[in-house]
Amino acid sequence: MSNETYMVIAPNGMKIPFDKNTNLSVSELDHGVGTKSIKEHSQMLLDSRQILNSSPYKDYKPSYFNPNPNEYGQTEYLSFEPWYKLSFKPNSKEISPWTKKEKAYYESLKDKRDRYIYLVKRSNLKCSMLEIPDDAIARVDEKGRLTKPEYKDIYDTVERNVDTLKSRLFSGEWRVCAGILGDKRAFASATVLNNSGFKSRARQSVFLAAQLGEVDALKVLARYFSTSAYMSGSNKNLSRSLEFQALYKNPPLDEYGMIPYLDEIVGSDFIMDFNRGGVAFDPEGTTHQFLKDEIEEGKLLDPRDVDANEKTREEFVKYLDNELPHFTNRFDKKGFPKEMTDKDISLYIDSTLLESKIMSLTPPEGYPNAPYYNTPEELKRMYESGKLDKRLNPLTPAMYKPSFPKDLKDKIEEYAKEHNIKD
Known part of the structure; x- marks a missing residue:
């Protein structure tokens, strides 16, 4: 009989399964060459979620536009x-x-x-x-x-x-x-x-x-x-x-x-920023470097450019939809790569917690x-x-x-x- 699990939402919005008894990530994914510090990786995710859940904006309630006509045929x-x-x-x-x-x-x-x-x-x-x-x-x-x-x-x-x-x-x-x-x-x-x-x-x-x-x-x-x-x-x-x-x-x-x-x-x-809504999707800003290269090479046109139109803007959005998921951190790996030093792991954990704190504020x-x-x-x-x-x-x-x-x-x-x- 398998152990019961619960989900922890990582800083980038990924849902990570955790074992209820051990409070460790039970993801089966590793980094291809082995994984270490599973306990530390799991604790990082739990601490990040606690930080995000303590946000002063945690009780924020959106109010959505209603596009449907009311009884008088009016919309918003x-x-x-x-x-x-x-x-x-x-x-x-x-x-x-x-x-x-x-x-x-x-x-x-x-x-x-x-x-x-x-x-x-x-x-x-x-x-x-x-x-x-x-x-x-x-x-x-x-x-x-x-x-x-x-x-x-x-x-x-x-x-x-x-x-x-x-x-x-x-x-x-x-x-x-x-x-x-x-x-x-x-x-x-x-x-x-x-x-x-x-x-x-x-x-x-x-x-x-x-x-x-x-x-x-x-x-x-x-x-x-x-x-x-x-x-x-x-x-x-x-x-x-x-x-x-x-x-x-x-x-x-x-x-x-x-x-x-x-x-x-x-x-x-x-400002083009992909960290919003309480989700640190690309805290390292990797996406912007790739977008910069694409724009400078003439493959994409910034949607805010004076020459942009619906076609070029939709091409830009399509590129983002396809590529942005590749730029986010992979928290679904069960630990850290074995080649990472303890110092690198420590900085990664501290950085992830800081990124969570920034998003919470x-x-x-x-x-x-x-x-x-x-x-x-x-x-x-x-x-x-x-x-x-x-x-x-x-x-x-x-x-x-x-x-x-x-x-x-x-x-x-x-x-x-x-x-x-x-x-």
Whole structure:
């Protein structure tokens, strides 16, 4: 009689069978030359699932468009249509806009640190490496000094690890944490995350750096649309690059040395990111390298390109459908290859757990200034099949997004009511 099993969903969405008695993976697949560290591999999957299940967004409930006519013969197409039309554009100033209420509250903040805190929380970027309480945000001044001794342990831990050589992913994540503590330059240098598959997170980090007044971040954003643009999740767009270069040469800094409304000046760009919906499908970003090669060789055309049409976009999607499964990690192997060293296995496990943590902290709708990209045809198919979540609409104002910080929204609404401000 065979042992009873249960399923564990791996970070990339694969269903892995586990033995109920031993809590070990019972996959029969190995790596062709033998397998080792089965217990460690199994524990990694269990730990990853626990991390993902503890996400602050675990109770998120989608609200799908209904494509079917109601009793009056009406559908929700008119509500869907603006999103559909937006998907033909590579970028827009209409993405996650500021409302009158939100702007009024933000402008009521007359302290630079308060504005820094607001923009950080609005971005929805959170430290994946350790817990940073709200009161610890921006406690590092412009000279790198900690202004509140209570957070010395947090500060020292981040300072000690921010230049880690463990991997680019670890380095990038420690820099996001440093940015939250108050080092705006660290948000810009978190561009090393572009070497992973978390393209939207990397983009939001650099965009936030520019909002906070790190002018060099505008130069980084300009590079994202150059010849190597694809590795950042962008599409090659030299006019877009020139737009950011012009801003870099003459940055429109406000009296606090910031550019909070950068999205109203240049808009936000749709980012191609395959890690979304709580699933780390390609955390290493392998897909982007292959897509870059295909596009540079003229075999594919980026669907966001000015010359793209329905035919070229569908060819692109077909390529992804066929090839993307080959780029994801194979968690259905029962252990690690025998040729892997213990050090390699340790790094692989730590990286997988970090990738899970990143996904657990990623809002369902992504980040306000780095929205996920879908082709118009993909969106229409999702709408027509009743699988398009209206809560993920990039046109929704930031303060009405599902994951917008509740404490900020309450303060905005209270301020608006007190001052009779309406959107």
